[in-house]
Amino acid sequence: MNRKYRKTVIAGNWKMNLLPSDVKPFAERLKAEAGRVKFCDVVICAPAVMIPAAVKAFRDTRIAVGAQDVSEHDAGAFTGEISAAQLRDAGAKYVIIGHSERRQYHGETDAAVNGKLRAALEAGLTPIVCVGETLSQRETGVSLDMIRAQVKSALYGIPAEKARKIIIAYEPIWAIGTGMTATPEQAEEVCGEIRAVFRGMYDARAARAVTIQYGGSMNPANAAELLSQPDIDGGLIGGASLDAEKLLAIINAANQ
Ligand code: PEP
Numbered sequence: 001m002n003r004k005y006r007k008t009v010i011a012g013n014w015k016m017n018l019l020p021s022d023v024k025p026f027a028e029r030l031k032a033e034a035g036r037v038k039f040c041d042v043v044i045c046a047p048a049v050m051i052p053a054a055v056k057a058f059r060d061t062r063i064a065v066g067a068q069d070v071s072e073h074d075a076g077a078f079t080g081e082i083s084a085a086q087l088r089d090a091g092a093k094y095v096i097i098g099h100s101e102r103r104q105y106h107g108e109t110d111a112a113v114n115g116k117l118r119a120a121l122e123a124g125l126t127p128i129v130c131v132g133e134t135l136s137q138r139e140t141g142v143s144l145d146m147i148r149a150q151v152k153s154a155l156y157g158i159p160a161e162k163a164r165k166i167i168i169a170y171e172p173i174w175a176i177g178t179g180m181t182a183t184p185e186q187a188e189e190v191c192g193e194i195r196a197v198f199r200g201m202y203d204a205r206a207a208r209a210v211t212i213q214y215g216g217s218m219n220p221a222n223a224a225e226l227l228s229q230p231d232i233d234g235g236l237i238g239g240a241s242l243d244a245e246k247l248l249a250i251i252n253a254a255n256q
Pocket of ligand 1: 013015171175176177178179215216217218236237238239240
């Protein structure tokens with residue numbers, strides 16, 4: 001982490017878990033200890049139907065609410081989709097884009113990720129763009145090429161002043177929900193490379209300013225070491241974010 005140049009962001013990704021009625025009790029527990037944290041930004045990315053309850057439950061705290069996906073379209077005949085303006089109006093501040101589960105199960109392409117990123121930025125949402133390699137890509141030594149390509153196509157045509165508002169989450173697919181975590185060295189290598197892509201596409205200032213998270217089985221036991229890496233500015237946390245105590249422990253690990 002480097003708090004001098006960029007924000008540390010700890011974001012929970014609830015995926016398709018919990019119920020709207022679970023939001024209030026969870027929020028009470030999290031707010032009691034993390035409602036006023038200043039050393040990092042805390043975000044809960046809830047299923048869309050739970051966003052209004054989460055916004056209400058975290059009102060008057062420093063904990064923000066995010067969505068897990070957004071349409072690349074502004075409005076119209078797109079049944080089942082939710083636009084960036086609708087998320088924003090419902091009180092969401094962040095949105096996850098291009099999560100590997102959406103790429104894998106919903107056919108989300110790099111072009112769609114770019115479209116969603118543009119839509120999110122246009123509406124004033126802070127996008128968390130996920131990139132990551134498969135196990136076979138890691139084993140065949142093409143991880144960095146893969147990640148560079150994913151980041152470049154996500155950012156295609158995005159001007160520097162907008163790129164500064166983006167968060168990138170490096171999420172190796174083999175580490176998501178598996179209990180396998182990238183070593184701090186592996187995660188740092190990729191996050192450093194993502195920063196280098198920003199330097200190449202924009203400039204040193206943009207590279208210094210971009211928040212880059214690690215995600216993939218982050219938990220209270222491994223968070224501090226991962227977050228101590230110079231290019232890792234936070235975490236995107238799935239499983240452990242469903243347990244307020246575990247999420248609090250990770251938030252506290254960011255206080256170093
Ligand atoms: C995720 O879904 O973004 C994630 C990182 O999940 P987990 O922490 O469960 O690996």
